[in-house]
Amino acid sequence: MTHPGYVLRNGDIVNPESTDSFVGTVIVDGDKITGIEKGDVEDVGDRETIDCTGKWIIPGLVDLHVHLREPGFEWKETIESGAKCAVAGGYTSLCSMPNTNPAIDHAEVASFIREKAKEAGFAKVFPIGAVSKERKGNELAPLYELREAGCIAFSDDGDPVWDAGVMRRSLEIAKDIGAPICCHEEDKSLSCCGSMDECGHSYRLGITGFPGVAEEVMIARDIELARVTGGHVHICHVSTARGALLIQRAKEDGIHVTAEVTPHHLMLSHLDVDGIDTSYKMSPPLRAPADVLALREALASGVIDCIASDHAPHEPDSKDCEFEEAAMGILGLQTNLPIALKLIHDSVLTRERAIQALSFSAAKIVSLEAGMLRPGRPADIAIIDPNQKWTFSNSLNLSKSQNTPFLAKKSKKK
């Protein structure tokens, strides 16, 4: 969000870098922050003044985990439509996952994404390179080249890095590069292509379950590989209490592990799944209410570092079908911040921690100089009115897809 010279006055400034909050003024010249002052500033020259009384001034948010679907799946989302969603949701920096077609497993695709993002404007897009060629998990992708082409991390997201040897080698290289390996943790021999959490409720519905342990054994494996290699493992979309505990212990042991959680895993449980409404189908699946509580605690305490959307747009054809046939994933870019605000409202998170988890902590994981309010830094700023009532609806949705349970309730015909 840039503007040639303006002053944000009397806003409640939340700076997650220092966890310092105060009512004050932010001065922007060109596309840079040039001053942050407590209280009001008398002399602002000819800069445009924006009165932010009663509003929060926060850094532009950073999402470590989005699927922008371009190249290859432009009917679901494009870099431009995704970036528009991002800005509408308070985001200024996005990290796009490599499960495109072709995958981001060579420099040309990474360069293409950066070019398209530059053309589109709105948010900055940072590609995440594939760990393995074609994300097949058995042959290492050219990580150095991908890094050179602007990839800020590596992942085979959508799938795990199934081969432990490949994972180990990728961590060794990623350590040398100074980037994390972002892991979709799923032992497919245990997840059995399950469509929801394996639990009493899944047995009740007769739907194949994806048990939490399928995630946890892979988290454990990758923690051990991070310990051996000294590389940085970033655990994507943690969904279980046990997974959070493994991460906590790894951090206590000094292993370089970070983690993210999605808003839907903080808000919904497997009890919300009815086996019919496919907007509740995602991977990893919604877990037990006890897992939701544990994830909230882990996020509040910093065991889980940040909130990431796992924004996964799917066209209606992929979702308007039998639950077990439906594609996994939901939208997130426009609903992350409102959900975080609800968590603040419900005293699950402090305001400072929530904003930090949505911005600075996420940026830090991939070494982005973002998610902070600091003179000399780009003016990536979001202004929030915490008192504005807001309901997500089709008319507000800027994505090319509509797959989210957070849209105004659909009427059920039975």
Add this chain to the structure above:
Amino acid sequence: MVATSDPYDSVGASERLSSQNTPLQHLLDIKSLSREQLIALVRDAETFIEVSERNIKKVPALRGKTILNVFLEASTRTRVSFEIAGKRLSADTINISGSGSSLSKGENLIDTARTLQAMRPDVIVLRHNASGAAHFLANQLQNTKIVNAGDGMNEHPTQCLLDLLTLSQRFQHSIDSLSGKTVAIVGDVRHSRVARSNIWAHKILGNKVRLVGPPGLVPELLCSSECFGPEVEIYHSLEDGLRGADIVMVLRLQKERQRDSFIGSFDEYSRFYGISSKRMNQLCPDAVLLHPGPANRGIEISGELLYEHRSLVEEQVRLGVAVRMSVLFRLATQGSHFPEVESSQSDVRKDETQTHRRKQ
């Protein structure tokens, strides 16, 4: 901006299910039926039994009605049973299978269903390999009644109803007397839609349910409060599970599941969980035996047991036609309010009278 509580108030699955006291618009499952509805369905079916015993096994009850049997998964018994049921009610029945339909050309279920609905069928009978498929179709189609003929691992309501009808005939010809019994369901409960429907039904009727089998096929989660509840008992020992049972329901061991290492081998399964005359004589000599078919002789059940006096296997198949006639009749003549048995009985009798008049 701030989120209101509305968009994030999760709608519980139970709230999204239809009320138990509404008229029967479709037959999708057993779990959402009330006791009254369940009993009425079984009683309804009783009135159709004798139609199949006549010389002329046909009544004009559904003349002019169209029934589509859409079977997208292999089936012999259920498909034939539905087809016979429709024909005995004089309905026009059309059979559609996955391999010979547009689905094999890549058309999805909903487009196929809408296309079929445009031809104005009165009832679609759906067999599908995805749990919830019948509910999905019922949500999508406005003017067609849906009968679930088995959806993935979820439910198989007409199989359950025919099991109940078979048992009620055996136990003094009354569904009301079918309570306080001990029902042992043996085998691959994990993957069985027949088991699920029956567990719900016997819980509704007040019977004691035991689930018997190896841990992989009878997981402990089945008796969790989120599933069937702690009153459903789990036994990994066949002897303990069968001892004193009144009703033994043996499930087909799904051979295709062996690849997933749920059991070590068929031989091992047969040794530890196979039902034989000897075992039944020792553990539950007065029990009756049910099997939804097709049976794997010598694996989950011994061949000689299938046709013993205590076996109701053939009765299940015979009464399956009556159950399906009853369900098709009820749905094709518009869902009526439960409990209401008299109307269907009198309609069948009226049809019968008309048939006699035409003969004269």
